[in-house]
Amino acid sequence: MSDQIDSNIDPYEYLGLIRNADGSITRPQISTCPLVTTTLDHHDSSDVFVKDLVINPSKDTLARIIVPRQVLNSENKLPLVVYFHGGGFVISGSVDAPILQKFYSTLATEIPAMIVSVGYRYAPENRLPAAYDDCVESLYWIKNTPDELLKKYADFSKCFLLGTSAGGNIAYHVGLRVAGVGECLKPLEIKGLILHHGFFGGVERTESELRLARDKMLSLNVSDIMWELGLPIGSDRDHPYCNPTVEIQSNENLFDQVKLRGWKILVTGCDGDPLIDRQIEVSKMLKEKGVRVVDSFSEGGFHGCEFFDDMKLKELALVVKEFVRA
Numbered sequence: 001m002s003d004q005i006d007s008n009i010d011p012y013e014y015l016g017l018i019r020n021a022d023g024s025i026t027r028p029q030i031s032t033c034p035l036v037t038t039t040l041d042h043h044d045s046s047d048v049f050v051k052d053l054v055i056n057p058s059k060d061t062l063a064r065i066i067v068p069r070q071v072l073n074s075e076n077k078l079p080l081v082v083y084f085h086g087g088g089f090v091i092s093g094s095v096d097a098p099i100l101q102k103f104y105s106t107l108a109t110e111i112p113a114m115i116v117s118v119g120y121r122y123a124p125e126n127r128l129p130a131a132y133d134d135c136v137e138s139l140y141w142i143k144n145t146p147d148e149l150l151k152k153y154a155d156f157s158k159c160f161l162l163g164t165s166a167g168g169n170i171a172y173h174v175g176l177r178v179a180g181v182g183e184c185l186k187p188l189e190i191k192g193l194i195l196h197h198g199f200f201g202g203v204e205r206t207e208s209e210l211r212l213a214r215d216k217m218l219s220l221n222v223s224d225i226m227w228e229l230g231l232p233i234g235s236d237r238d239h240p241y242c243n244p245t246v247e248i249q250s251n252e253n254l255f256d257q258v259k260l261r262g263w264k265i266l267v268t269g270c271d272g273d274p275l276i277d278r279q280i281e282v283s284k285m286l287k288e289k290g291v292r293v294v295d296s297f298s299e300g301g302f303h304g305c306e307f308f309d310d311m312k313l314k315e316l317a318l319v320v321k322e323f324v325r326a
Contacts, residue, residue, distance in 0.1 A: 064095035086165030088226030110317035168198030179257035206277035270301030
């Protein structure tokens with residue numbers, strides 16, 4: 001299988017990590033939690049207002065709230081989209097990362113919706129399910145928030161979980177976790193999940209993974225290292241955290257609560273993404289289990305292309321808008 005992997009790419013360097021001789025990992029730069037608990041900030045875009053809050057100071061987890069400015073002088077409430085960013089569970093990004101800001105702004109204004117982007121701890125220091133735990137905690141934090149901006153402008157009865165790449169994986173697994181505890185989350189009511197370029201894997205290579213093994217955005221060896229560092233120690237890539245099709249096949253009742261609550265799931269991807277075959281398979285199996293699924297697979301592109309291509313971002317925003325507003 002090694003002939004399918006680009007040996008010129010150092011996966012650890014690509015991920016911003018240093019692998020030590022003893023197998024441990026060093027992060028050259030680690031962003032830290034701000035000392036203040038609340039900050040207000042005017043985003044570069046005049047279209048949105050941004051506010052940062054701390055979710056859990058002991059974990060350094062943050063939330064960034066993005067609100068279309070047009071709603072600030074009205075009595076309207078907007079659908080609430082909780083966003084989980086990507087990074088293969090190992091890249092120590094942050095909700096205020098520059099690459100995310102246009103993504104937030106476009107979705108917030110196009111849908112329109114209130115976006116709450118939440119942070120989580122990273123592997124291998126905190127292997128899965130730590131990220132899932134943190135993102136479930138963020139939902140309870142939103143439910144109990146004293147923040148006036150959220151209380152005034154967010155329609156808690158229309159909440160959607162959206163994630164990109166590893167965030168799409170998080171949206172899926174967090175959704176399954178909380179589907180059975182809906183009463184505990186009220187007034188927060190989840191209506192659907194949005195899996196954008198979902199980061200899934202498996203032991204057996206797919207055709208798209210082999211076809212795009214040397215992909216510049218997500219090569220096979222980079223993906224392999226992400227899973228090696230992210231999964232519980234001793235697990236292979238058929239662990240349900242990585243390969244949801246294993247659990248879908250083995251657990252007939254997995255989606256009972258999802259169906260009971262009438263949730264719908266949007267699965268998006270493109271054929272330039274090495275993970276497209278896995279995303280299509282997850283969508284297909286969800287449909288076979290009777291889950292309400294909308295899928296949107298496009299030609300061309302690459303993993304996470306919407307962060308670099310304004311036209312692709314606009315197209316995604318329209319798909320999400322239709323899904324949220326339907």
